[in-house]
Amino acid sequence: MCLTEHTPSNATARLLSLWRIREQASRRPPPDKGSRLKSANNHRKNHLLAALPEESYVRLLPELELIAMPLGWVLYESGGRLNYLYFPISGIVSLLYVTTNGASSEIAITGNEGLVGISLFMGGESTTNRAVVQCAGHAYRMPVPALKMEFALGGAFQHLALRYTQTLITQMAQTSVCNRHHSLDQQLCRWLLLSIDRLKDSELIMTQELIANMLGVRREGVTEAAGKLQQAKLINYSRGKITVLNRPGLEKRVCECYAVVKNEFERLLPYRVPA
Amino acid sequence: MCLTEHTPSNATARLLSLWRIREQASRRPPPDKGSRLKSANNHRKNHLLAALPEESYVRLLPELELIAMPLGWVLYESGGRLNYLYFPISGIVSLLYVTTNGASSEIAITGNEGLVGISLFMGGESTTNRAVVQCAGHAYRMPVPALKMEFALGGAFQHLALRYTQTLITQMAQTSVCNRHHSLDQQLCRWLLLSIDRLKDSELIMTQELIANMLGVRREGVTEAAGKLQQAKLINYSRGKITVLNRPGLEKRVCECYAVVKNEFERLLPYRVPA
DNA sequence: CCTCATATGTTCGCTAGCACACAGACGAAA
DNA sequence: TTTCGTCTGTGTGCTAGCGAACATATGAGG
Numbered sequence: 110m111c112l113t114e115h116t117p118s119n120a121t122a123r124l125l126s127l128w129r130i131r132e133q134a135s136r137r138p139p140p141d142k143g144s145r146l147k148s149a150n151n152h153r154k155n156h157l158l159a160a161l162p163e164e165s166y167v168r169l170l171p172e173l174e175l176i177a178m179p180l181g182w183v184l185y186e187s188g189g190r191l192n193y194l195y196f197p198i199s200g201i202v203s204l205l206y207v208t209t210n211g212a213s214s215e216i217a218i219t220g221n222e223g224l225v226g227i228s229l230f231m232g233g234e235s236t237t238n239r240a241v242v243q244c245a246g247h248a249y250r251m252p253v254p255a256l257k258m259e260f261a262l263g264g265a266f267q268h269l270a271l272r273y274t275q276t277l278i279t280q281m282a283q284t285s286v287c288n289r290h291h292s293l294d295q296q297l298c299r300w301l302l303l304s305i306d307r308l309k310d311s312e313l314i315m316t317q318e319l320i321a322n323m324l325g326v327r328r329e330g331v332t333e334a335a336g337k338l339q340q341a342k343l344i345n346y347s348r349g350k351i352t353v354l355n356r357p358g359l360e361k362r363v364c365e366c367y368a369v370v371k372n373e374f375e376r377l378l379p380y381r382v383p384a
Numbered sequence: 385m386c387l388t389e390h391t392p393s394n395a396t397a398r399l400l401s402l403w404r405i406r407e408q409a410s411r412r413p414p415p416d417k418g419s420r421l422k423s424a425n426n427h428r429k430n431h432l433l434a435a436l437p438e439e440s441y442v443r444l445l446p447e448l449e450l451i452a453m454p455l456g457w458v459l460y461e462s463g464g465r466l467n468y469l470y471f472p473i474s475g476i477v478s479l480l481y482v483t484t485n486g487a488s489s490e491i492a493i494t495g496n497e498g499l500v501g502i503s504l505f506m507g508g509e510s511t512t513n514r515a516v517v518q519c520a521g522h523a524y525r526m527p528v529p530a531l532k533m534e535f536a537l538g539g540a541f542q543h544l545a546l547r548y549t550q551t552l553i554t555q556m557a558q559t560s561v562c563n564r565h566h567s568l569d570q571q572l573c574r575w576l577l578l579s580i581d582r583l584k585d586s587e588l589i590m591t592q593e594l595i596a597n598m599l600g601v602r603r604e605g606v607t608e609a610a611g612k613l614q615q616a617k618l619i620n621y622s623r624g625k626i627t628v629l630n631r632p633g634l635e636k637r638v639c640e641c642y643a644v645v646k647n648e649f650e651r652l653l654p655y656r657v658p659a
Numbered sequence: 660c661c662t663c664a665t666a667t668g669t670t671c672g673c674t675a676g677c678a679c680a681c682a683g684a685c686g687a688a689a
Numbered sequence: 690t691t692t693c694g695t696c697t698g699t700g701t702g703c704t705a706g707c708g709a710a711c712a713t714a715t716g717a718g719g
Contacts, residue, residue, distance in 0.1 A: 206557055209640050212565045216557045231550040232543060233652050237644055238557060263538045268507060275506040278553060282481055282491045282513055285560035289600040290487045293676075316696065325564040330676060332697060348685060348696055365484050369512055377508050568706075591666065602707060607667060623666055623715060 151175070152249060154198035156222045156380050157273060162265050169266070172255040178202070178248050180314065184225055184240040191235065193250035195225040200246015201307050203323060206238045214288070214325035215300075217280040218243070220307025222380070227274050229253055230260045230267075243323070244304070244314060272377045279373040283366045288325070291364040296324055297334045298363035301344065301353060303370070311353040317346075338362075426450070427524060429473035431497045431655050432548060437540050444541070447530040453477070453523050455589065459500055459515035466510065468525035470500040475521015476582050478598060481513045489563070489600035490575075492555040493518070495582025497655070502549050504528055505535045505542075518598070519579070519589060547652045554648040558641045563600070566639040571599055572609045573638035576619065576628060578645070586628040592621075613637075 153159040204216045228236045321328040343358040428434040479491045503511045596603040618633040
């Protein structure tokens with residue numbers, strides 16, 4: 110492919126670990142329809158659904174189906190077709206780009222503040238990235254026809270979807286800049302903060318190997334950076350479980366990128382606690 | 385700001401060169417209204433305008449005003465308010481992110497295939513990046529009220545604008561990955577190809593210093609990478625003028641990122657030659 | 660033709676992060 | 690308890706790109 114490409118030796122290892130994820134995925138297709146979680150209030154755990162006016166909300170309600178998002182499940186593949194728009198109510202979904210030689214980078218991250226599958230309403234039907242569940246959780250999914258109808262109305266739903274897309278764009282731009290200019294240490298802090306912002310507790314189930322895949326760096330690099338944070342008592346980790354002990358401490362170390370993304374988020378989609 | 389931030393010493397130099405740009409900009413506000421270029425067919429030099437059905441086109445025509453985009457002109461500033469949506473018919477506009485310590489990175493690039501100011505219809509009104517004219521040219525601009533009205537119709541215009549936004553997202557994602565995984569040499573090739581794709585001739589007015597700002601690297605690095613390309617007779621440059629001599633040669637050296645962006649572009653917005 | 664600001668070339672030491680190769684350490688299952 | 694797979698820690702080169710300082714070239718304007 111590329112003669113002058115960086116040697117893909119280690120990249121192969123990364124690819125393997127991604128394969129592992131994908132196999133997990135095929136083993137566990139989305140179950141959980143009609144679980145105990147299915148009570149009206151759960152919908153409002155997704156901030157976008159929560160922000161919908163009553164009128165749109167009642168229209169969409171019957172279309173929404175609750176599903177479980179197991180760790181590692183691939184919501185959509187690069188170039189693949191989507192049949193649903195997803196509104197997470199818990200857990201984290203990563204938008205991941207995987208290069209032809211197996212190296213990968215996280216492009217953006219979505220939790221219960223957003224939705225997964227913007228290409229459905231943007232018009233492309235597919236994108237060049239992959240969406241993977243990074244932390245298990247649940248989501249409501251909406252079939253494409255319903256989505257398109259509601260979007261075409263040009264009302265609150267369209268408005269929210271587009272604003273959310275704009276925050277995603279900000280996140281992607283910031284990731285790009287961060288990749289270029291900031292140290293691995295800072296990027297790890299950013300990643301940790303963005304992630305725990307999307308969880309209720311401050312505990313992540315995530316190995317350093319996977320974090321390395323997200324950040325697009327070597328696992329050893331993450332070990333080193335995480336080691337520093339642990340020494341500073343900001344986090345604690347062992348065997349795929351990371352606990353944030355001192356959030357303000359992380360915020361001191363992180364680069365500007367985190368704040369930019371967060372501020373832009375609050376500017377565009379101020380979250381109102383659902384009634 | 386960031387204690388562990390990379391030293392901003394050289395970044396300062398970069399900032400200065402950006403200042404220079406901005407001063408040029410304030411010296412030359414958009415003139416050129418009603419120039420000789422103003423003939424009906426010129427609108428169609430912008431691919432998005434060209435793709436509009438007659439019905440929308442005639443509605444928008446009276447709203448469009450031709451302006452010149454001088455080199456270095458800032459269409460909008462990070463966080464700043466926009467009053468127009470721009471449809472370039474020639475020249476190149478860079479979306480640039482500048483960090484607090486003065487380092488910068490190009491996020492995406494727009495020519496006559498697209499439009500500048502997506503935040504206007506996405507809903508944010510502003511973005512965290514800056515749009516700078518990288519190669520002088522002309523554009524039609526549309527005032528915000530007209531834009532919003534047309535967009536709200538939910539017709540072809542909305543459709544095209546959103547599809548274009550999707551290609552822009554692809555470009556940003558790819559830039560991010562490229563920043564992480566590919567060598568400066570390859571990135572330079574990508575940048576050159578993306579740029580000359582948006583120009584009629586294969587000549588760029590651009591110093592290595594400025595390219596370095598776009599790519600977010602040191603000028604010396606660009607000198608070295610460009611030197612290799614010149615030795616290989618792929619390009620020729622001197623004092624701020626770069627000529628591409630051997631396009632296929634560049635395409636052999638470039639990383640996958642260029643092709644991904646280009647293919648996605650053609651998939652989403654196949655350009656039909658205007659009648 | 661000369662001057663001078665600007666653009667490019669080159670050098671040297673330095674650091675972050677890479678590749679590769681193991682060693683330990685923990686925990687779930689047998 | 691033992692075993693074994695998975696995580697994490699560490700070390701040894703190595704390279705790309707950084708910072709800084711300076712040398713050279715070149716073209717536009719006097």
